[in-house]
Amino acid sequence: MLTWLLIFIVTIGSAAYFRLPQIIWSGALGLVLFLFTFSGIANLPSLVIIWALFLLVVVPINLPHIRQKYISEPLLDFMRNAMPNISQTEQEALDAGKTWWEADLFSGKPDYSKIRDLPPSKLSDDEKAFLDGPVEELCAMLDDWKITQEDYDLPKPVWDFLKQHKFFAMIIPKSYGGLEFSALGHSSVVMKVTGRSITAAVTIMVPNSLGPGELLMHYGTEQQKDYYLPRLSSGEEIPCFGLTGPENGSDAGAMSDSGIVCRDSFNGEDNVLGIRLNWEKRYITLGPVATVLGLAFKLYDPEHILGDKEDIGITLALIKTDTQGIDIGNRHFASNHMFMNGPNRGKDVFIPLDWVIGGEDYIGKGWTMLMNCLSDGRAISLPALSTGAGKNMARYTGAYARIRKQFKTPIGYFEGVEEALAEIAGNSYIMNATRELTLAGLDSGESPSVISGIVKYQMTERMRNVVNHAMDIHGGHGICLGPKNFLGRAYQGIPISITVEGANILTRSMIVFGQGALRSHPFLLKEVEAVKHPDREVSINLFDDALFGHVGFIISNFFRSLWLGLSGARFISAPGKGKVNYYYKQLTRMSSAFALLSDACVLILGGSLKRKEKLSGRLADALSNMYLITALLKHYEDQGNQAEDLPLLQWACEDSLFKTQEAMKSVLRNFPVPVVGNILNMVIFPLTKPYGGANDKLGHKVARLLLTPSPTRDRLTKGIYLTDDPDDAMGRLEHALNKALEAEDAERKLRDAIRIGLIKAKDFDSAIRDAIGQSIINQDEADKITAAHTATLNAISVDEFSHTGWKPQ
Numbered sequence: 001m002l003t004w005l006l007i008f009i010v011t012i013g014s015a016a017y018f019r020l021p022q023i024i025w026s027g028a029l030g031l032v033l034f035l036f037t038f039s040g041i042a043n044l045p046s047l048v049i050i051w052a053l054f055l056l057v058v059v060p061i062n063l064p065h066i067r068q069k070y071i072s073e074p075l076l077d078f079m080r081n082a083m084p085n086i087s088q089t090e091q092e093a094l095d096a097g098k099t100w101w102e103a104d105l106f107s108g109k110p111d112y113s114k115i116r117d118l119p120p121s122k123l124s125d126d127e128k129a130f131l132d133g134p135v136e137e138l139c140a141m142l143d144d145w146k147i148t149q150e151d152y153d154l155p156k157p158v159w160d161f162l163k164q165h166k167f168f169a170m171i172i173p174k175s176y177g178g179l180e181f182s183a184l185g186h187s188s189v190v191m192k193v194t195g196r197s198i199t200a201a202v203t204i205m206v207p208n209s210l211g212p213g214e215l216l217m218h219y220g221t222e223q224q225k226d227y228y229l230p231r232l233s234s235g236e237e238i239p240c241f242g243l244t245g246p247e248n249g250s251d252a253g254a255m256s257d258s259g260i261v262c263r264d265s266f267n268g269e270d271n272v273l274g275i276r277l278n279w280e281k282r283y284i285t286l287g288p289v290a291t292v293l294g295l296a297f298k299l300y301d302p303e304h305i306l307g308d309k310e311d312i313g314i315t316l317a318l319i320k321t322d323t324q325g326i327d328i329g330n331r332h333f334a335s336n337h338m339f340m341n342g343p344n345r346g347k348d349v350f351i352p353l354d355w356v357i358g359g360e361d362y363i364g365k366g367w368t369m370l371m372n373c374l375s376d377g378r379a380i381s382l383p384a385l386s387t388g389a390g391k392n393m394a395r396y397t398g399a400y401a402r403i404r405k406q407f408k409t410p411i412g413y414f415e416g417v418e419e420a421l422a423e424i425a426g427n428s429y430i431m432n433a434t435r436e437l438t439l440a441g442l443d444s445g446e447s448p449s450v451i452s453g454i455v456k457y458q459m460t461e462r463m464r465n466v467v468n469h470a471m472d473i474h475g476g477h478g479i480c481l482g483p484k485n486f487l488g489r490a491y492q493g494i495p496i497s498i499t500v501e502g503a504n505i506l507t508r509s510m511i512v513f514g515q516g517a518l519r520s521h522p523f524l525l526k527e528v529e530a531v532k533h534p535d536r537e538v539s540i541n542l543f544d545d546a547l548f549g550h551v552g553f554i555i556s557n558f559f560r561s562l563w564l565g566l567s568g569a570r571f572i573s574a575p576g577k578g579k580v581n582y583y584y585k586q587l588t589r590m591s592s593a594f595a596l597l598s599d600a601c602v603l604i605l606g607g608s609l610k611r612k613e614k615l616s617g618r619l620a621d622a623l624s625n626m627y628l629i630t631a632l633l634k635h636y637e638d639q640g641n642q643a644e645d646l647p648l649l650q651w652a653c654e655d656s657l658f659k660t661q662e663a664m665k666s667v668l669r670n671f672p673v674p675v676v677g678n679i680l681n682m683v684i685f686p687l688t689k690p691y692g693g694a695n696d697k698l699g700h701k702v703a704r705l706l707l708t709p710s711p712t713r714d715r716l717t718k719g720i721y722l723t724d725d726p727d728d729a730m731g732r733l734e735h736a737l738n739k740a741l742e743a744e745d746a747e748r749k750l751r752d753a754i755r756i757g758l759i760k761a762k763d764f765d766s767a768i769r770d771a772i773g774q775s776i777i778n779q780d781e782a783d784k785i786t787a788a789h790t791a792t793l794n795a796i797s798v799d800e801f802s803h804t805g806w807k808p809q
């Protein structure tokens with residue numbers, strides 16, 4: 001009997017695992033039952049009950065008109081009453097952008113060929129020339145201390161340079177005088193500049209992100225494009241975009257800024273059709289110097305001049321900042337960074353209707369326009385800034401940890417510091433890989449809104465992690481601000497990137513899974529759309545297809561999760577070799593588990609999942625970490641499976657698998673129906689927890705990669721501004737590291753001689769003289785030791801200021 005039960009379960013399990021069509025698994029089950037009937041094990045009454053049960057399940061499932069009548073239709077009616085309303089704003093956010101790889105992760109069975117066959121983005125010759133030319137020159141011009149502490153602004157020559165070389169026009173097509181860079185080109189510029197000055201990087205980022213330029217390219221009328229785009233390209237116009245106000249922050253659509261359709265005189269012309277605007281905006285980047293303001297406001301037409309609708313909705317217009325009634329120019333003091341940022345207000349400002357972006361056709365469509373444009377910028381600018389920060393921290397904090405000695409030992413050799421260094425190296429590797437995959441997606445035409453939320457959140461949080469660890473390692477050297485300090489301003493800048501373009505708590509706990517589940521799940525959106533369909537017959541057909549597909553999907557993920565959990569995903573096929581193959585298999589396992597868990601949450605919580613932000617946030621963590629693993633594997637393979645980089649890949653994958661596991665475990669522990677949580681836990685993690693995170697041995701290997709120059713270190717930090725200028729805040733560290741390494745052998749001789757008592761001199765100069773005198777080292781070696789010593793003293797020094805005036809001494 002037990003054997004038959006097993007055969008029965010294996011048949012259902014295999015059919016579900018391989019996602020066979022229902023007719024095939026019904027047939028296979030029927031065959032097993034047929035053989036069982038003639039095995040003589042069961043008596044007649046038992047057989048009648050078993051067959052009755054079998055037919056009760058199989059007949060309706062395989063006969064659509066029966067299942068529609070008795071299952072789908074009643075359920076559809078129930079759903080129509082139970083489904084929460086989706087507001088227009090939510091609907092527009094859901095409709096924006098496209099789904100991409102996250103849909104595969106939601107499928108429980110990702111198709112890796114999609115990612116592996118995706119060509120990595122490559123810089124064009126123009127982009128390379130720009131990075132090696134104007135960007136390099138700009139980096140050398142930037143003196144961040146002067147900008148942030150003395151001038152409170154970028155110097156005029158820098159502003160002129162930015163305009164002259166079209167830094168503000170990277171996304172504008174060449175036909176309008178712009179640079180027309182790829183997402184990779186654009187990201188590479190921001191990444192490189194970040195290390196020199198966040199003020200400069202943000203100033204460059206903003207016109208190339210969500211704002212007038214992008215909105216015009218997507219929605220502008222020909223007249224608007226012809227007028228504004230060349231002027232934006234040449235820097236004649238400086239743009240800003242005003243969405244946020246005192247009462248609308250994260251809930252951006254809740255603005256009280258309004259426009260009333262009316263007629264008035266304008267520029268000497270009477271009876272011009274236009275809008276009278278009143279607004280109050282704050283935190284607007286480039287606002288204080290902008291010549292053209294992209295403004296979001298709610299449009300009303302109380303006199304029905306345009307049509308029947310009174311409340312027209314969010315609308316976007318381009319407004320010359322010298323228009324009468326505008327108050328612009330004051331500044332906010334944003335975390336000690338001196339990019340232009342400030343409030344602006346408009347009182348009874350009249351603008352002609354053709355200042356609406358896209359003209360009359362686009363009035364009331366502002367929210368959709370914003371949502372559609374948000375994801376691309378969000379996937380480029382802040383991830384570039386975060387990766388730039390990570391790479392700089394990895395390179396220069398590694399150098400510092402190698403040259404800074406305490407207890408006669410480079411601090412990087414202490415296990416405690418090693419842990420922090422491993423986090424810096426591993427997270428920088430993750431950021432770089434994630435940046436590259438996302439850019440490859442964007443450059444191949446994807447516009448992934450959920451993934452843009454994932455990368456915005458993950459990258460800025462990892463930047464926070466990396467910069468915090470770097471601060472700890474630098475100690476007082478990071479705390480004491482001044483021209484020699486490259487870290488303090490990065491530290492102060494973290495909250496800015498965490499807050500803008502979707503504040504992180506909101507993005508994690510509300511957006512990523514909330515939007516992802518509905519957008520990327522193979523059946524959920526189809527079910528919702530079916531429920532909303534006005535034609536009942538079509539609605540039933542669509543709903544029936546989606547519902548039964550969904551049921552099969554859940555059963556499949558149940559058996560897949562159980563089998564992959566029991567077998568450790570050993571027997572599935574996955575691409576790559578060695579460790580790469582292992583991680584692809586584990587990713588498939590986690591994806592199946594995630595698909596099952598998401599469905600369980602959605603089924604049990606329904607619309608209220610929206611308010612269960614703790615669960616939604618953890619599901620977002622699981623989804624995000626799976627995206628990072630995908631990026632890591634692609635990055636490693638695209639870089640030619642470099643054996644020396646393997647510890648970085650392993651550290652990053654182990655860390656991400658662990659975080660995926662812990663996020664799911666946390667959902668299971670807090671599952672709204674505990675018994676279901678326990679059952680799912682047994683299915684998903686049948687043999688304890690599979691992942692323990694990166695171990696100490698890996699951490700050691702990864703941390704050591706930062707302490708010595710190597711091709712791996714160069715690959716990890718590729719694309720930042722490199723300098724070994726001893727007078728530069730960062731360059732002095734690289735310079736000292738090089739000198740320390742050149743002197744390493746000679747220093748060892750000197751150290752050994754001191755240890756065994758051959759040299760008794762107490763101070764540095766006498767010890768060197770003594771060592772030369774006793775022929776322990778020669779003059780050349782003495783010079784190397786002295787040069788390393790001088791370079792190290794310079795590199796570890798901090799700024800001093802007089803009591804008055806705060807001028808460096």
Ligand SMILES: Cc1cc2nc3c(=O)[nH]c(=O)nc-3n(C[C@H](O)[C@H](O)[C@H](O)COP(=O)(O)OP(=O)(O)OC[C@H]3O[C@@H](n4cnc5c(N)ncnc54)[C@H](O)[C@@H]3O)c2cc1C
Nearest residue numbers: 241242243244249250283284285334500501503504505506
């Ligand atoms: C330096 C800087 C530059 C900026 N540049 C511009 C610009 O150029 N143009 C522009 O229009 N705006 C700009 N902003 C505004 C920025 O987009 C907002 O600051 C951001 O939307 C957050 O709004 P808030 O600061 O009012 O915070 P709030 O919305 O008050 O949020 C406070 C906290 O509550 C959390 N929170 C809010 N709602 C939820 C929720 N439902 N679930 C969970 N958590 C939630 C948030 O995550 C955040 O942690 C800028 C801001 C800064 C600081």
